[in-house]
Amino acid sequence: xxxxxxxxxxxxxxxxxxxxxxxxxxxGTLEAGLPGQFFxxxxxxxxxxxxxxxxxxxxxxxxxxxxxxGPATRVLCELERxxxxxxxxxxxxxxxxxxxxxxxxxxxxxxxxFPYVVQVMGNPPVVLGFRTSRxxxxxxxxxxxxxxxxxxxxxxxxxxxxxxxxxxxPEPMLHAVxxxxxxxxxxxxxxxxCGFGACYGCAIEFEGKSLRLCVEGPVLNGRxxxxxxxxxxxDEATA
Amino acid sequence: xxxxxxxxxxxxIAPKVARSLDVYVAKTITPQPRLGNxxxxxxxxxxxxxxxxxxxxxxxxRFCAEVLPRLEELEMPFWVSxxxxxxxxxxxxxxxxxxRKSVAALELNLSCPNVDPAAAAAAEIVAxxxxxxxxxxxxxxxxxxxxxxxxxxxxxxxxxxxxSLVNSLRGLVLDEWTLEPRLARAVGGYSGAAMRPxxxxxxxLCYQATKGTVxxxxxxxxxxGKQALDLIAAGASAxxxxxxLFGDLEAPExxxxxxxxxxxxxxxxxxxxxxxxxxxxxxx
Numbered sequence: 269x270x271x272x273x274x275x276x277x278x279x280x281x282x283x284x285x286x287x288x289x290x291x292x293x294x295x296g297t298l299e300a301g302l303p304g305q306f307f308x309x310x311x312x313x314x315x316x317x318x319x320x321x322x323x324x325x326x327x328x329x330x331x332x333x334x335x336x337x338g339p340a341t342r343v344l345c346e347l348e349r350x351x352x353x354x355x356x357x358x359x360x361x362x363x364x365x366x367x368x369x370x371x372x373x374x375x376x377x378x379x380x381x382f383p384y385v386v387q388v389m390g391n392p393p394v395v396l397g398f399r400t401s402r403x404x405x406x407x408x409x410x411x412x413x414x415x416x417x418x419x420x421x422x423x424x425x426x427x428x429x430x431x432x433x434x435x436x437x438p439e440p441m442l443h444a445v446x447x448x449x450x451x452x453x454x455x456x457x458x459x460x461x462c463g464f465g466a467c468y469g470c471a472i473e474f475e476g477k478s479l480r481l482c483v484e485g486p487v488l489n490g491r492x493x494x495x496x497x498x499x500x501x502x503d504e505a506t507a
Numbered sequence: 508x509x510x511x512x513x514x515x516x517x518x519x520i521a522p523k524v525a526r527s528l529d530v531y532v533a534k535t536i537t538p539q540p541r542l543g544n545x546x547x548x549x550x551x552x553x554x555x556x557x558x559x560x561x562x563x564x565x566x567x568x569r570f571c572a573e574v575l576p577r578l579e580e581l582e583m584p585f586w587v588s589x590x591x592x593x594x595x596x597x598x599x600x601x602x603x604x605x606x607r608k609s610v611a612a613l614e615l616n617l618s619c620p621n622v623d624p625a626a627a628a629a630a631e632i633v634a635x636x637x638x639x640x641x642x643x644x645x646x647x648x649x650x651x652x653x654x655x656x657x658x659x660x661x662x663x664x665x666x667x668x669x670x671s672l673v674n675s676l677r678g679l680v681l682d683e684w685t686l687e688p689r690l691a692r693a694v695g696g697y698s699g700a701a702m703r704p705x706x707x708x709x710x711x712l713c714y715q716a717t718k719g720t721v722x723x724x725x726x727x728x729x730x731x732g733k734q735a736l737d738l739i740a741a742g743a744s745a746x747x748x749x750x751x752l753f754g755d756l757e758a759p760e761x762x763x764x765x766x767x768x769x770x771x772x773x774x775x776x777x778x779x780x781x782x783x784x785x786x787x788x789x790x791x
Contacts, residue, residue, distance in 0.1 A: 274756070310754070315699055316551040317754055338683065340551065354754075459549040461556060462753040465520045468534075468560045469549035478542045478563060483520070 272464070273298055274356040279347050280329055286405025288377065289345035290323065292331045293355060300325035301358025303365060303385040304436075304455055304487040307332070308463040310354035311340040318344070319460045319470075321381040321436075321486065322358065323409070330355075333380040333406070359463045360482055363453050364491040365389050367432035372413075373422050373445055373452075375437025376403060381455060383409045385434060397422035397441070423448060453490045456481050509735070509759050509766075512726045512749035513588035513614060513647075514560065519577055524752070526583050527759040532747070533578065535590040535616045538599050540566035550680040550689035555699015555728070556750060557678050559690045562590050562619055567600050571607075579609045586612040586645070590619060594635035605640030613642050615667070618649030618674035619696070629658055630665040637666025645724060647671035648709070650702075655709045656716035669722035671747070672709040676702060698750045702727035703734060707741045711785060714742020719783050730758070732765020736773075739766075740784040 281292040291309075298307075300322055308317040309332065318340055324331035336345045347353065363385055370392040372382055379396055386392065394413035397420070398404035407415045416422060423444045426433065433452035435445045442454045458470040458481050465483040472479060474488055508529040518525035518533070525531040543563025550557045565574065570587075578585055587604050591597045597615060604610055615636060617629045629646060636644055646662040648655055650673040659670055675696030680689045688694075706727025713723060725743030728750075729735050735746040746766075751758045770778040 314551060315554070315750070315754075316549070316556050458546050461549055461558070461750065464517075466515060466517045467549070467558065467753055468514070468543060468563050469558060470546075471543055471548070471560075471563055472546055473542060 271299075272357050272359050274354060276352045277330075277355045279349050279351045279353070281349055282345070282347060285333065285409060287335065287403050288406050289334045289336065290331050290409070291334055291344060291347065292324075292329050293353075295325075295328050295330045298330060298355060299358060300330060300384070302362025302491060303388050304362035304381050304434075304453075304490055305358040305360050306463070306482075306486060307355050307357030307359065308460065309344060311343050312347075312351075312353065313343060314340045316340070316459075316461055317354070317356065317463070319359075319457075319463060319482070319486075321455065322384050323380050324383050325387070333377065333409070335377040356463060360485060361487050361490045363434050363455070363487050365434075367434075369431040371395070371426070371431040371433050372410075373397075373426065373433055373435040373437070373441075374410075374413075375422055375441040377406075378435075378437030378441070378455070379406050379409060381436055382413075386410055395422050395425040397437070451489060453487050455487045455490075456485050508745035509763055510586075510724060510726075510745055510747040511752060511759075512747040513616065515749045515752045518581055518583075518585065519574070521756060522581050524756045524759065525581065525585075527757075528748075529584070529745070530611065531578075531581075531583055531585040532614060533574070533585060533587045534564060535562050535588040535619065536564050536567050536570045536600055536604070537562055537590045538567055538596050540564065540569065545691040547690055548695075550695070552678060552680045552697065552699075554701040555697055557680055557690060557695035557697055558675070559692045559695035561692070562616075564590075567603050571603060575604070575607060575609070579607075584611045586610065586614050588614045588616050588647070589636070590616045591632075594632045597632045598635040598639050601636040601642070601644070602639040605642045610642065612645060612668070613640065614645040614647050614671055616647050616674070617662075618647055618651075628661075630661040633662045633665040633667045643668040645669045645671045645722075647674055649674050650676050650705045650709055650727075656712040659713040660716055663717060663721055667721075669724065669744075670713055670717075671724040671726065672713060672743075673702070673706050673727055676705060698728065700728045700730070703729070703737070707737055710738055710743050711741040714783060715786060719786075729762065732762050732767070732769045735762055735766045736769045736778060736781060739770075739778055739781050742783050742786065744779070744782060 320332040436455035544561030678697030725738030726747035
């Protein structure tokens with residue numbers, strides 16, 4: 269089990285993928301964690317870090333897919349190669365990838381964890397939904413995916429005989445997937461201040477329980493860490 | 508003495524960080540479990556952030572059964588923060604938790620900006636808690652009070668042993684395009700750098716009113732040793748770290764080291780000697 273570390277890492281590249289930006293960081297001694305786990309990225313000039321699931325974990329590198337929806341995400345999208353930012357992770361629960369009949373279901377920026385999931389699982393079937401064709405350019409990150417654009421919805425691709433669903437996307441999509449396949453693994457999103465269970469900022473209500481997405485998620489019904497999260501400050505080397 | 512602000516650290520998840528504090532303050536407990544407020548609960552703003560957690564907690568029974576024993580295993584001094592809707596709620600928890608030897612003190616959260624205001628006056632709540640518990644009671648007051656020093660005197664009179672100053676300040680953030688509130692409950696508790704002068708003023712006025720006779724935990728936007736020293740000079744006997752802990756788990760050690768250096772640089776052998784320095788005639 270990868271233990272979370274906080275380090276300063278250099279940006280090794282930044283590229284546009286349709287409307288989104290793929291931000292690449294030098295990995296150093298950070299572990300990539302499980303697909304679906306996330307990292308907190310510090311944002312220069314901002315107080316709160318922002319959580320991003322690992323999009324790609326190639327040799328020596330970690331990459332995060334960022335949708336520039338607000339001031340902080342715009343700053344991250346504009347970072348240039350060579351700049352350094354603080355990174356903390358891997359955090360949270362990832363996807364269970366040892367499933368028999370997988371189907372990955374993504375909506376919009378919910379595509380973010382899937383390139384890494386696909387890398388680990390070896391080309392499982394993927395269906396991705398987007399609002400616009402411009403947004404759908406991000407599907408290039410998952411080359412064999414089936415892509416649909418609204419008004420067609422990803423839920424229409426879920427077969428009557430449910431498969432092992434791994435889903436990530438906007439809340440209405442996750443609710444719809446959950447209604448069709450109650451056992452689906454669902455990757456949720458909420459603002460976080462700490463990423464390690466202290467602030468309760470990311471807690472959501474799910475099946476009658478209040479769950480902190482950073483500790484009990486972000487993947488619900490997913491693979492919990494082998495050990496409960498304990499932040500060990502001796503592991504907190506700063507580079 | 509360096510503490511954490513209640514709700515800004517989970518000692519069970521970060522035990523070594525909690526041990527790097529002089530005292531750990533647990534998140535506010537209410538009589539019944541609370542699921543807290545709907546999402547979104549957090550929004551960044553100028554110089555800080557808003558939170559709208561809504562005192563999410565497992566309730567006093569589950570806290571006693573599941574959380575307290577694990578806190579006790581960590582073998583470090585800790586306080587428990589107490590919340591409720593009325594004096595009876597607070598007293599119930601003080602009675603229930605106050606019997607545990609391991610709990611060094613109780614902090615009465617009389618000032619959460621994210622729940623409906625306590626129906627009873629602060630002094631009434633403190634008196635009800637004092638009636639059932641012999642533990643040190645710290646009254647955590649709101650920066651919104653028109654006369655914080657008067658309330659401080661009232662709660663001390665009612666049996667409070669010390670003051671925690673201050674809780675967060677109500678704030679609002681609007682979405683940049685829709686112009687709608689970013690938080691589900693619209694208004695949340697502001698924390699961050701801009702709290703520093705607000706906390707300093709409250710500590711200064713309460714120290715003055717109580718003539719330095721009661722312990723005061725100062726908190727609000729502290730990120731450095733110098734900022735901690737300012738609170739001590741204004742009258743704090745201890746300093747709590749809040750949102751800085753979200754991004755810097757080494758903050759307790761760092762702030763402590765900086766505080767000692769900053770105090771020495773001003774001729775104080777120990778930081779505690781600077782307590783009330785802002786009130787000395789030469790500083791007036």
